[in-house]
Amino acid sequence: MNGSLEGRTYVVMGVANKRSIAWGIAQSLNKAGARLIFTYASERFEKPVRDLSNTLEGPESLFYECDVTDDEAINQTFAAIQQDVGVIHGLAHCIAFANRDELKGEYVDTSRDGFLTAHNISSYSLTAVARAAKPVMSDGGGIVTLTYLGGEKVVENYNVMGIAKASLDASVKYLANDLGKHQIRVNAISAGPIRTLSAKGIGDFNKILTEIEERAPLRRAVTQEEVGDTAFFLMSDLSRGVTGEIIHCDSGYNIVG
Numbered sequence: 001m002n003g004s005l006e007g008r009t010y011v012v013m014g015v016a017n018k019r020s021i022a023w024g025i026a027q028s029l030n031k032a033g034a035r036l037i038f039t040y041a042s043e044r045f046e047k048p049v050r051d052l053s054n055t056l057e058g059p060e061s062l063f064y065e066c067d068v069t070d071d072e073a074i075n076q077t078f079a080a081i082q083q084d085v086g087v088i089h090g091l092a093h094c095i096a097f098a099n100r101d102e103l104k105g106e107y108v109d110t111s112r113d114g115f116l117t118a119h120n121i122s123s124y125s126l127t128a129v130a131r132a133a134k135p136v137m138s139d140g141g142g143i144v145t146l147t148y149l150g151g152e153k154v155v156e157n158y159n160v161m162g163i164a165k166a167s168l169d170a171s172v173k174y175l176a177n178d179l180g181k182h183q184i185r186v187n188a189i190s191a192g193p194i195r196t197l198s199a200k201g202i203g204d205f206n207k208i209l210t211e212i213e214e215r216a217p218l219r220r221a222v223t224q225e226e227v228g229d230t231a232f233f234l235m236s237d238l239s240r241g242v243t244g245e246i247i248h249c250d251s252g253y254n255i256v257g
């Protein structure tokens, strides 16, 4: 048993730029020999993703647009993927969104629309994508999503995204239960704060980074590469006995939070 992903194909959803955690995951999977399929929300992301992919060694990547708020779009994307490659061996779901003006202040002020938007994109999209990917994962495989401590404990300003992540975390367990009989494992990585495009949308982000450097057991923030390697573990045979799990790749901060 080894960790090689030679001869396997993985879908990575949510690369926005070189600082994306999704890009860290793509690099780790590529290093292990995987062929990659990238999906992006709208064509404005196609060029940055293609440019990043051109820096990779190994098999040519494939690219598909996929708006995860549109069920028909999801079905069409995975039908096209099945048409083009036949089988995929895993999927990294690195997609989330909440209205910026609800990622600061008090959670009690969250609007109904803001709540539904955050849950639609940041939680339900995993269930919709898992359902569409299931028939293409005929060899079994691993689905990984990204979550955050703010879904387990109160983290100032994270607000409605915390409630959406709590929903995502529960979905990981229910999906793991449904898909295990098809040899499909479903896990989450609870990543520590990393300075990404998404992180820019959160109030007082710098304060939490300082707190990590002062109090996390490893006394430093984690990197996209470290989260990428955790995703590689969860999508390789090395984690074949692990499903429905949330692995914290956060310098240990969750044990002192």
Ligand SMILES: CCCCCCc1ccc(Oc2ccc(Oc3cccc(O)n3)cc2)c(O)c1
Residues within 6 Å of the ligand: 096, 097, 098, 099, 100, 101, 103, 147, 148, 150, 155, 156, 157, 158, 161, 192, 193, 194, 196, 197, 198, 199, 200, 201, 202, 203, 204, 205, 208
């Ligand atoms: C106060 C908490 C600080 C640590 C937050 C770590 C973190 C950083 C980024 C995360 O991912 C998102 C993704 C989208 C998101 O919604 C956004 C992002 C930018 C603009 C916008 O309008 N919404 C907020 C966070 C995330 O779930 C968690």
